[in-house]
Amino acid sequence: MTTTINRPQATPPAKPQPTFRQRLNVWDVKASPYLYISPFFIVFAVVGLFPLLFTFYVSLHDWHLLKGQGDFIGLQNFTAVMTDRYFWNSLFNTFSIFLLSAIPQLAVALFLAAVLDQNLRAKTFWRMSVLLPYVVTPVAVALIFTSMFGEQYGLINNILGNLGIEPILWKTETLPSHFAIATMVNWRWTGYNALILLAAMQAVPRDIYESAAIDGAGPFRRFFSITLPSIRPTMIFVVITSTIGGLQIFAEPRLFDSVTAGGSQRQFQTTVLYLWEMAFQRQNFGKASAIAWILFLIIVLVGVVNFLISKKIATADAKPRRVRSTR
Numbered sequence: 001m002t003t004t005i006n007r008p009q010a011t012p013p014a015k016p017q018p019t020f021r022q023r024l025n026v027w028d029v030k031a032s033p034y035l036y037i038s039p040f041f042i043v044f045a046v047v048g049l050f051p052l053l054f055t056f057y058v059s060l061h062d063w064h065l066l067k068g069q070g071d072f073i074g075l076q077n078f079t080a081v082m083t084d085r086y087f088w089n090s091l092f093n094t095f096s097i098f099l100l101s102a103i104p105q106l107a108v109a110l111f112l113a114a115v116l117d118q119n120l121r122a123k124t125f126w127r128m129s130v131l132l133p134y135v136v137t138p139v140a141v142a143l144i145f146t147s148m149f150g151e152q153y154g155l156i157n158n159i160l161g162n163l164g165i166e167p168i169l170w171k172t173e174t175l176p177s178h179f180a181i182a183t184m185v186n187w188r189w190t191g192y193n194a195l196i197l198l199a200a201m202q203a204v205p206r207d208i209y210e211s212a213a214i215d216g217a218g219p220f221r222r223f224f225s226i227t228l229p230s231i232r233p234t235m236i237f238v239v240i241t242s243t244i245g246g247l248q249i250f251a252e253p254r255l256f257d258s259v260t261a262g263g264s265q266r267q268f269q270t271t272v273l274y275l276w277e278m279a280f281q282r283q284n285f286g287k288a289s290a291i292a293w294i295l296f297l298i299i300v301l302v303g304v305v306n307f308l309i310s311k312k313i314a315t316a317d318a319k320p321r322r323v324r325s326t327r
Contacts, residue, residue: 052296058289065283077290087291089266090274091298093178097253097270098246100182101189106242109190113197114223127198130191141188142255149180149256171257177268184252189245193238200234201227236310240303247299248272271295 018026059077062070081087116127133141148155149170157167170176204227212222228235250272253262261277262269269277271291279288 055289055292058285059287059293061286063285063289065279065285070286073286077286078294081287081290081294086266086269086274087271087294090262090269090271093174093253093262093266093268094247094249094270094272096175096178097182097185097249097268098243100178101185102239102242102246104182105186105190105193106238108186109193109197109238112190112194113201114227116194116198117201127195130194132191133188134192136188138188138251139255141184142252145180145184145187146256149183171263172265172267174267177256177263181249181252181256181268184256185246185249189242193242196238197231197234200231204230232310236307239306239310243302243306244299247295247302250276 058069060072060074062073064070112130116123116130120126151157151167151169151171154170156170160167168176170180208226208230209222212226217225249270253268253270253273254276256268257263261281262273266274272295275288275291275295278284278291
C-alpha cells in the first residue's frame with residue numbers, strides 16, 4: 001500500500017503595489033493628451049458654443065437692442081424671417097457672389113500652386129508674393145477696388161470709355177455689383193488658398209513623378225493623374241473653408257458702398273449684411289438672431305453636401321489607375 005503525502009503548495013509572491021510615482025506616471029500618460037487639447041475646447045465653449053446657444057435663446061424672444069429682453073414668442077421670429085422677401089433677396093445675393101468668387105478662386109489657386117511647385121528662380125519670393133493680398137486689410141482692399149469700380153470716375157469705366165464702350169453701373173445693377181465684390185474676394189483669398197494647396201503638393205513623393213515621366217506621362221497627365229488625387233483631402237478642406245467664408249461675406253459688400261447697407265435697391269446686400277442691418281439699424285435682436293441661426297443651418301447643410309460629394313468622388317477614384325503615356 002502506498003501513501004500519498006500532500007505537500008503544501010508554494011504561494012506565489014505577492015505583486016508589489018505600484019508606488020505613488022508610478023501611478024502618477026500612468027495617470028499622466030492617460031490624461032495628459034486630454035489636458036493638452038483642453039484649452040481649445042475651453043476657449044471654444046466660451047467664445048463659440050455659449051454665444052451660439054445664447055443666440056438661439058435670444059431668437060425665441062422679442063428682444064430689442066436698447067430695451068433688452070421682451071416676451072417669449074417661440075418661433076415667430078423664424079417665421080417672420082422666412083416670409084421676409086428681403087431675407088430671400090439677401091440669400092440670393094450671397095449665393096451669387098459666392099459662386100462668382102469660389103469657383104474662379106479655387107481654379108486660379110490650383111493653377112498658381114501648380115506653377116509655384118515647379119523649380120522656379122527665387123521661388124521663396126514668388127511664394128510669399130501671392131500672400132501679400134491676404135496681408136492687406138479689407139478696408140484698404142475696399143478703397144482700392146471701390147475706386148477701380150467707380151461708376152463715373154472709376155479706372156475700369158475710364159478704360160472702357162477710351163475703347164468706345166458704355167460705362168458699367170457697378171454699384172447700381174445687380175450682376176455687375178456681384179462681379180465687383182467677387183473680384184475683391186478673389187484678389188484677397190486666392191493666394192492664401194494657393195499656399196495651402198502648394199503645401200499639399202510639396203508632400204507628394206517626387207519619385208512618383210519620376211516613374212510616371214519614365215513611363216512616358218506628360219506634364220498634364222501627371223498633374224491630373226498624380227497631383228490632383230494626392231491632394232484631394234486638402235482640396236476638400238479648401239472647398240469647405242471657402243464655402244463657409246463665402247456664405248459669411250460681410251466686409252467687402254459693406255465697404256463697397258458705405259452709405260447704404262447693400263445698395264440703394266439691396267442689389268448686393270448679403271445675408272450677414274442684412275443681419276447687421278436688422279440688429280443695429282432696426283434694433284431687432286430677436287429677428288437678427290433668427291437670421292444668424294438660419295444662416296448657420298444653411299452653412300452646415302452646404303458643408304455636409306460638399307463633404308458627401310467630395311467623399312463620393314474620392315471613393316470612385318480610389319481604385320488604382322495606370323498612368324498611360326500621352327505620346
